[in-house]
Amino acid sequence: SQQGEEDPQALSIQEGENATMNCSYKTSINNLQWYRQNSGRGLVHLILIRSNEREKHSGRLRVTLDTSKKSSSLLITASRAADTASYFCATVRNTGTASKLTFGTGTRLQVTL
Amino acid sequence: DTGVSQDPRHKITKRGQNVTFRCDPISEHNRLYWYRQTLGQGPEFLTYFQNEAQLEKSRLLSDRFSAERPKGSFSTLEIQRTEQGDSAMYLCASSLQNTEAFFGQGTRLTVV
Numbered sequence A: 001s002q003q004g005e006e007d008p009q010a011l012s013i014q015e016g017e018n019a020t021m022n023c024s025y026k027t028s029i030n031n032l033q034w035y036r037q038n039s040g041r042g043l044v045h046l047i048l049i050r051s052n053e054r055e056k057h058s059g060r061l062r063v064t065l066d067t068s069k070k071s072s073s074l075l076i077t078a079s080r081a082a083d084t085a086s087y088f089c090a091t092v093r094n095t096g097t098a099s100k101l102t103f104g105t106g107t108r109l110q111v112t113l
Numbered sequence B: 001d002t003g004v005s006q007d008p009r010h011k012i013t014k015r016g017q018n019v020t021f022r023c024d025p026i027s028e029h030n031r032l033y034w035y036r037q038t039l040g041q042g043p044e045f046l047t048y049f050q051n052e053a054q055l056e057k058s059r060l061l062s063d064r065f066s067a068e069r070p071k072g073s074f075s076t077l078e079i080q081r082t083e084q085g086d087s088a089m090y091l092c093a094s095s096l097q098n099t100e101a102f103f104g105q106g107t108r109l110t111v112v
Helices: none
Strands: A004-007 A010-014 A019-025 A029-037 A043-050 A055-058 A061-066 A071-076 A085-093 A101-103 A107-112 B005-007 B010-013 B019-024 B031-037 B044-050 B053-057 B065-068 B075-079 B088-095 B107-111
Touching: A004 A085, A010 A019, A019 A029, A019 A085, A019 A107, A029 A061, A029 A071, A043 A055, A043 A061, A043 A071, A071 A085, A101 B044, B005 B088, B010 B019, B019 B088, B019 B107, B031 B075, B044 B065, B044 B075, B053 B065, B075 B088
Parallel strands: A010 A107, B010 B107
Antiparallel strands: A004 A019, A019 A071, A029 A043, A029 A085, A055 A061, A061 A071, A085 A101, A085 A107, B005 B019, B019 B075, B031 B044, B031 B088, B044 B053, B065 B075, B088 B107
């Protein structure tokens, strides 16, 4: 079963605009991660945010985490056509040493010229 | 290349046949994950290992699925008596504990 759900399921924007994707999850977590997947390819890790962190930046990416609301957001600024992909959040639950990585349902981002 | 590699990349098999996939993780990673992904969906957890120990197996998996990770290195995923519903992309990933996972390119299985 999926731990997280991304919102929206699909997003279409023009190049240069910002894209915001949201992720909600159900249980307490150790960390939350965002991944990108181009069509038919493997997933690529983008950024990891730990449960005691509220915001992280990496280049044009900004991730926020609100553990009280069990939600996270991924902001891509100044989007490019090459950002077109599916984006997934994934969580590692806070259950000690043995905890799997569980993915959400994904947001499909289309960036047009 | 020191990334995660999966073999084969594509597999077409007849219904009822057994198939085995291999995953070679990044060498220093102690965790190895198997996921299944169908079109338009997120990766669905199948099983994962910490070193050679299989820590969890999805309740959604039938007994036709088995995975091993002998000596805590490479892993194999076997599907016995394949069914058309097994057609999917099978993804392998490795990581250190509670850190980012690195994915292979996947094995695309088509059961005809």
